[in-house]
Amino acid sequence: MSALLEVTDLHAGYGAGEVLHGIALNVQQSGVTALLGANGAGKTTTLRAICGMLARSGVIRLEGERIDAMTTEDIARRGIAHVPDGRGTFLDLTVGENLRLGAYVRRDRSVASDLAHMLDLFPVLRERLRQQAGTLSGGEQQMLAIARALLSRPRLLLLDEPSFGLAPLIVQQLFAILSRVRTESGIGILLVEQNASLALDFADHACILEAGRIALVGAAATIGADEQVRRVYLGY
Amino acid sequence: MLTIFGVPAPLLFGQVLLGLINGAFYALLSLGLAIIFGLLGIINFAHGALFMMGAFVAWMLLNYVGIGYWWALLLAPIIVGAFGLVLERSIIRRLYGLDHLYGLLLTFGLALVIEGLFRNQYGSSGLPYQIPHALQGATNLGFMFLPNYRGWVVAAALVVCLATWIVIDKTPLGARLRAATENAPLVQAFGVNVPRMVSLTYAGGVALAAFAGVLAAPIDSVNPNMGTYFINIVFAVVVIGGMGSIIGSIVTGFGLGVVEGLTKVFWPEASGAVVFFVMVIVLLVRPAGLFGKTA
Secondary structure, eight states, X not given: OOOSEEEXXXXXXXXXXXXXXXXXXXXXXXXXXXXXXXXXXXXXXXXHHHHTOSOEEEEEEETTEEOTTXXXXXXXXXXXXXXXXTTTOOTTSBHHHHHHHHTTTOOSSTHHHHHHHHHHHSHHHHHTTTXXXXXXXXXXXXXXXXXXXXXXXXXXXXXXXXXXXXXXXXXXXXXXXXXXXXHHHOOEEEXXXXXXXXXXXXXXXXXXXXXXXXXXXXEHHHHHHOHHHIIIIIOO | OOEETTXXXXXXXXXXXHHHHHXXXXXHHHHXXXXXXXXXXXXXXXXXXXXXXXXXXXXXXXXXXXXXXXXXXXXXXXXXXXXXHHHHHHTGGGGTTSOHHHHHHHHHHHHHHHHHHHHHHHOXXXXXXXXXXXXXXXXXXXXXXXXXXXXXXXXXXXXXXHHHHHHHHHSHHHHHHHHHHHHHHHHHTTTOOHHHHHHHHHHHHHHHHHHHHHHHTTXXXXXXXXXXXXXXXXXXXXXXXXXXXXXXXXXXHHHHHHHHHHHHHHOGGGTTTHHHHHHXXXXXXXXXXXXOOOO
């Protein structure tokens, strides 16, 4: 069986500056790959490159199909949903409008029931459906971003630092919900996190990025158990 | 005779009505400018020329094809909107991501070219366009006579403005538009074809200008300079209402028309400057405009 996402020799950057110098990584079907590394290593750039949000070269396959020459909107239609860094809340839209934007690619009739399901997962959003999304707290906005991404019924979810700036209790809640989603829907996740121990607990594979190159790949448990790796790359 | 502040009532109401008519054009034009600026970041200086094209297309439809006012009200915005689509796809698109100044220079140049071409072909003395039969005459409102056509202009502009506002504020299409105004790349990551939306938005704003042009055709004569009269004031309206604010441009458009009309009654000499005076005050007190968001 082919991997859900297969990235080989990916180069990408902003304008003339190349940030990624040929990286490779995989996400297995229903698997979680954690992408770790210091600030500026190229984690967010990797997610944006996969989405087609910046100039890139290399081979990216989603379930065997090449998506590296596609436009961002076509990639979204193929089933990749993005929870961007900074949450990407549309502040002027209501919570409900934000959520429905997530379901834009879908033409099936079960959007309404999926929306209801998301509101069960994130009850706090139900109370605020008609509110401007800009009035939500950071944690609520993160939940909104995840619920919005899941409403597209993706095959692959790209999560960019979901724990950023949130209280530990909220982070715990968030990851509990993510585990539930993972077992329910069987989607694959590519997770970028600063909080390495959290990410390694959640993921089954991990890649460590260093200055735009993959420094280390392996099972999440192995990497988490290696004290030297932790000290050198992950700082805990 | 009834007088208000020493002014005969019919004169006062007459000026308010005139103000509302001008306000209707301000609102329609600044609404299109606001939508275009919001999504494209382009200050569309060609707006006045496209307004003029709307009036000319109505005139051409009548004189070359025999298509009358009511159909022109529908067809001219579509034709001029399609022209706008071509402009956006071929030229304006190249300026995205550059400084606003480039868009301003380009569209200002486009306005000069378009107006020049029409002046060359049709002269600048103006062509007549008849008020449609159904709207000729006037209605006695008791306190004043309302020319039917002018009442129609105000009503039609109001309906179109409100419809536009509802589409943008209350529908899923409008939600995508507002979202793209905030963060276009992210909207694209949800599967929305943003470049197409941008083109259609420009065309939509242009169609609003052309619609205003058709409404104006029977009031002014159809001439190549008719847009220049409005465009300066309309830019002041956009600044006062708040750059990119939809409801702001509608309210400010009608409101300033009335303010201008009333100034004509009490201090005629100041009526030409009052809008700009208001602009200065608003910029001093609320730099983001009356309905704008402070960044």
